[in-house]
Amino acid sequence: MKRLGELERAVMDVLWESAEPLTVRQVGASLTDRDLAHTTVMTVLDRLAKKGFARRQRDGRAWRYCAAEDQETYVTELMMYALDQTGDRSAALTSFARRVSDSEAQVLRRALESLGEIPRD
Amino acid sequence: MFPPVLLLAVVAVGTVPAAAALASARWPSRSPAAAILLWQALGLSWGLAAVGALAGLGAVHARWGVAGGALSGAIHALRHAALEPTADAMIAVARLAFLAAGAALLALLCWVLLAASATVLLARRRHRTLLSLLAHGDPKVPGALVVDSPAAAAYCVPGLRSRIVVSAGTLALLDAAELAAVLAHERAHLRARHDLVVLPFCALGRAFPRSRLVRQAHAAVALLVEMLADDCALRHRPARELATALLRVGVSAGQTPSGALAAVPVPDGETAARVARLLAPSPRLPALTSALICSAAGVLVAVPIVLLFLPV
Numbered sequence: 001m002k003r004l005g006e007l008e009r010a011v012m013d014v015l016w017e018s019a020e021p022l023t024v025r026q027v028g029a030s031l032t033d034r035d036l037a038h039t040t041v042m043t044v045l046d047r048l049a050k051k052g053f054a055r056r057q058r059d060g061r062a063w064r065y066c067a068a069e070d071q072e073t074y075v076t077e078l079m080m081y082a083l084d085q086t087g088d089r090s091a092a093l094t095s096f097a098r099r100v101s102d103s104e105a106q107v108l109r110r111a112l113e114s115l116g117e118i119p120r121d
Numbered sequence: 122m123f124p125p126v127l128l129l130a131v132v133a134v135g136t137v138p139a140a141a142a143l144a145s146a147r148w149p150s151r152s153p154a155a156a157i158l159l160w161q162a163l164g165l166s167w168g169l170a171a172v173g174a175l176a177g178l179g180a181v182h183a184r185w186g187v188a189g190g191a192l193s194g195a196i197h198a199l200r201h202a203a204l205e206p207t208a209d210a211m212i213a214v215a216r217l218a219f220l221a222a223g224a225a226l227l228a229l230l231c232w233v234l235l236a237a238s239a240t241v242l243l244a245r246r247r248h249r250t251l252l253s254l255l256a257h258g259d260p261k262v263p264g265a266l267v268v269d270s271p272a273a274a275a276y277c278v279p280g281l282r283s284r285i286v287v288s289a290g291t292l293a294l295l296d297a298a299e300l301a302a303v304l305a306h307e308r309a310h311l312r313a314r315h316d317l318v319v320l321p322f323c324a325l326g327r328a329f330p331r332s333r334l335v336r337q338a339h340a341a342v343a344l345l346v347e348m349l350a351d352d353c354a355l356r357h358r359p360a361r362e363l364a365t366a367l368l369r370v371g372v373s374a375g376q377t378p379s380g381a382l383a384a385v386p387v388p389d390g391e392t393a394a395r396v397a398r399l400l401a402p403s404p405r406l407p408a409l410t411s412a413l414i415c416s417a418a419g420v421l422v423a424v425p426i427v428l429l430f431l432p433v
Contacts, residue, residue: 005253012254053254074251075270079288081248082274083374091323091343092244094310096275096303097370097392105372107393112368115361115400 007044015054016071021064125187125428126177132170132425136163144337150398152406153345155414157318160342162418164321168230169425175223179216187429195220229328237324245280252284262287262300273373277307279316294373299366302358309353315346344391351395364399367392
């Protein structure tokens with residue numbers, strides 16, 4: 001299971017780095033150090049497509065795969081959720097410090113200065 | 122009608138002002154664990170008593186108290202309703218209505234808990250999948266994952282396959298000691314499964330989205346859980362590190378560019394309250410007081426349970 005997750009990540013990295021959609025063979029060729037069987041790469045790409053992270057399109061007799069979204073979009077999704085900005089109050093995550101209002105941020109900044117610390121931001 | 126129903130109604134109504142008093146009390150920050158226990162007891166007691174009182178109004182005398190009476194009440198009512206509309210039958214129908222209301226409330230409470238759990242599990246699964254594709258380790262934060270984002274975020278994804286996540290922005294913002302304090306705080310959350318403490322209050326918010334008291338309860342419990350984790354972190358790290366970490370992350374979070382991001386109202390003063398508590402701690406509640414609060418919580422839950430099954 002861990003190996004599969006790791007492979008998915010490696011394959012996504014290949015898709016993210018590529019400017020155009022890739023065939024299974026091309027993806028496998030970019031992962032030469034791993035020595036993967038063609039069917040393994042195909043399985044991983046298929047899983048990623050099912051999960052919605054990769055998109056595939058017909059190109060003649062082969063499928064070509066590309067990343068559904070770029071990396072930044074997913075990072076933004078993670079951070080939106082983590083910073084409690086989605087309006088979702090489901091408490092799926094537990095944040096170290098909740099988002100604060102502007103006025104509270106001012107209060108915190110003054111508190112930091114009164115401790116003799118320089119606000120780094 | 123028998124007295125346990127009245128008592129259940131008194132408990133159901135009485136827990137409401139009690140919760141309001143707890144929401145505005147000052148002592149909870151001096152003993153977060155006892156306060157959380159009291160919140161849980163109030164919630165559970167209210168639920169049991171409210172369902173029990175409604176069901177009890179529809180109950181007829183039975184050997185097994187309100188719970189048994191509700192069952193025989195339902196049978197009784199159905200049998201009478203089948204006959205012609207005599208006065209007896211009208212009473213039976215009224216009873217049936219109360220029984221239905223009790224059952225509906227019970228179903229609602231169970232449903233929101235299930236729905237809230239499902240939402241949480243799905244959101245966490247999605248989050249973990251994204252992390253497995255994007256996050257990486259960093260020697261500065263052993264055991265945690267790093268997401269390459271300039272925003273200052275530090276959080277945990279609770280569950281069986283839990284994760285602690287720190288953003289690259291936080292790595293740049295905090296020094297090694299502060300990062301260690303953050304990790305100690307998050308580990309405390311994961312170890313004690315604080316998420317499971319907050320979940321029922323979150324669910325209650327789904328059932329009563331307009332209730333100010335429920336919102337207050339949810340916010341209070343969420344804050345108390347943070348204080349508990351702060352206290353755990355203090356066992357390994359000095360208070361000042363945790364406090365400055367909170368201040369830095371808080372200040373930075375106050376500057377997150379809005380614009381495209383949804384403006385969600387923020388409960389004011391939570392972070393400031395935690396910092397104040399770390400730097401100028403009030404004495405903890407005396408052991409005897411804490412013990413009294415815990416016993417009160419026990420009684421709160423025991424009373425409706427006993428009333429439900431008390432034979433009359």
